[in-house]
Amino acid sequence: MNYFSIEFGLCFLLFFVLYWSVCWSTRLQNLLLLTASYGILATFSLDFLCVLLGYTAVVYLLGRLCARYPGRSLTRLLILLIIVIFFYCFKYQDFFASGMQSVFQAVGLYLSVPVFQVLLPVGLSFYVFHSVSYLVSINRSELNPAAPHDLALYLAFFPSLIAGPVNRATDFLPQIRAQGIRQILNPYRALGLIALATVKLFLLSSWLANEWVDPIFDTPTASSPEQILLAVYGYSFQIYFNFSGYTNLVTGIALLLGFRLPENFNYPYLAHNLKEFWARWHISLSRFIRDYIYIPLGGNRQGALFSTLYMLVAMLISGLWHGASANFLVWGALHGVGLALYRLWTHWRPERATWPGASLLARLLTFHYIALAWIFFRSSTLGDAFDLIKGLTGLSLQGLSTASGLRVLACLTVIVCYPSWVSFIREMFAASLRIPAIIYPIALGLFLCVIIFASPSGVPSFIYASF
Incomplete structure (x- = not known):
């Protein structure tokens, strides 16, 4: 159901x-x-x-x-x-x-x-x-x-x-085993999270899947480089909207039943490196891998070489957990290698760069590395993934002047301005919680009607339900 x-x-x-x-x-x-x-x-x-x-x-x-x-x-x-x-x-x-x-x-x-x-x-x-x-x-x-x-x-x-x-x-x-009478926890926040989930899943995730992602990933050799890049950007946000939207939904449901679920997402594309990304993405799984795989293997107790090896093994297991195919192993390996390289970099340069633009550059490099790994995560086969990567090598300045190229530039602008979008969303969500109790259900109902009306037809599926 x-x-x-x-x-x-x-x-x-x-x-x-x-x-x-x-x-x-x-x-x-x-x-x-x-x-x-x-x-x-x-x-x-x-x-x-x-x-x-x-x-x-x-x-x-x-x-x-x-x-x-x-x-x-x-x-x-x-x-x-x-x-x-x-x-x-x-x-x-x-x-x-x-x-x-x-x-x-x-x-x-x-x-x-x-x-x-x-x-x-x-x-x-x-x-x-x-x-x-x-x-x-x-x-x-x-x-x-x-x-x-x-x-x-x-x-x-x-x-x-x-x-x-x-x-x-x-x-x-x-x-x-709660003692005493349970209570509905944070009802305003619970309903707000359910409304936010509707936006993410019904509107954003479904629209990206239908318009940008599925047509390209289903036919990887029949698309231009700009269309492929647009699909890669689209999937990076589709899977975030889909999974974080699901988390918002079930967190809201649990609050209405008197239960608290652990935090699972904290705007992962604000991350400036892969270590920070995994502290923001699927947080409950990241901590599980750390506490029940990485640390029992040896963690940081046996020196830098072994800790890096254990981290790579943990990420390979994480990839295999997501699916029994070589694609997911490659995805896990890319994150494991990326984390290892970041550890070596911080060992060589422990202080974060402070020159103008350093923060933006770090965030853009991190996002694009993650987006590259998502290609293997989404593709049906390794061959399809390599076809898409091969297609990306044809990117050119001339191609960016096409309709797809302009959409790529617009998407890149959104990524650059992402911290501002996050601040705006936080302020809007906080403001919605200050609406008077009498008006709140009416405003929420009208909002949901508009979102569902503007969304693609059909009931959205949960990507992570298959894992």
Whole structure:
């Protein structure tokens, strides 16, 4: 069920009334939330619900084991083994099986590696990450095992089930076990975030996809260099509007239900380097990779050479997590190499340049490096990605005088002025929260009607739901 569909909107309104009609009982509210979460997952497939139920049972038993034998290497190994098995069976078996067969054929062996025909369950990557946080926290004696119904809700909580953000058990379980009566949190902000999500997803993301991105990426060899560059710029903002819009939506929904989700975006294209970008982009995933992959591998404890190597491994894993294909590995490798080069640069020149224009140049270089990496992220195959990059080599000053070239220059102007746009958006959002309570719902409703009317037809999809 798409969270922007009319069906979901009507169902949520009914659920909202029922949910707060039993506000005197947190346990009943949790039961309603769990039922709704399982119901939404079942609308995709009953098989997906069965996978989550089975996985929840496994995590519950592992949690009890971790509590009984905390800090043991065996429990850490079991956690890793279960995670790898689930990811392999449901997400990566075709990728690794085809890779193994290619290796065997290269040495003259023609063996058939068995592959199970299964669909990738919706939300698998996110509830597996939630379980890692839960089990590791118990293994570190930071958390006691949760009751089965609390753990089930933590893994299945529908606002963050489909595409995150990644919740930490130590932050989210206390909200499930809340003492006293829950309250709607920041209702003005919650509704404002939902309205902002509508703008980002219905209008901006959908328009960019239809007009600039999809036609070019679907036919990479049939476009001019200026059209390709426009599509690359367009996708860089499309994926931001799409994913941050989804985060705004589910954050607003969670606030209306009395829950706080972690911050996930902080205007990432304001970043002056890749390290800052990853501190602003998909923040919950970035911190997860840091705390549960990079630091356990060794982090900064074994010198600059090994820390750089661990960072590269962590980014390769991040790329593979996004999808089982060489494209995502290349995307992860580009970010890993970029972070390594930035670390070497700051070791050689630890002080940030202060000459006029240095900040703008750093931001533009960072943005274009990220945009280059997005080509591999969006392209269907490596061949398509290289075709697009090859097409970009034909850029010329003469081409910039065409209609597509002028759009490229306009887009570049927007990127240059991006900090000013961010300040304006922040001021507008803050001003909207000061509208009197009587007028606010009317103004918000009219605003949403205008946005939906001006948007492309159809219900927008969530790009990260496929990861």
